[in-house]
Amino acid sequence: MPHRKIKKQGKNWRKFWKLGVDGWNTxxxxxNKDGELVA
Structure with a gap:
């Protein structure tokens, strides 16, 4: 199975990782705008 690069998706990326959701402790x-995870 070929490896696919993950495209920068902005808000969809946050939804994918459940970012900003209190119940998920995220x-x-x-x-950030470069697609890097920041705390």
């Missing part, structure tokens, strides 16, 4: 995490 409220302190976010994705």
């Amino acid at each position: 409220q302190f995490f976010d994705v």
Whole structure:
């Protein structure tokens, strides 16, 4: 199976990782404009 690169998806990327959701303990995490995970 070929490896696919993950494209930068902006808000969809946050939804994928459940970022900013208190119940998932990710409220302190976010994705910057370069697509990097920041705390």
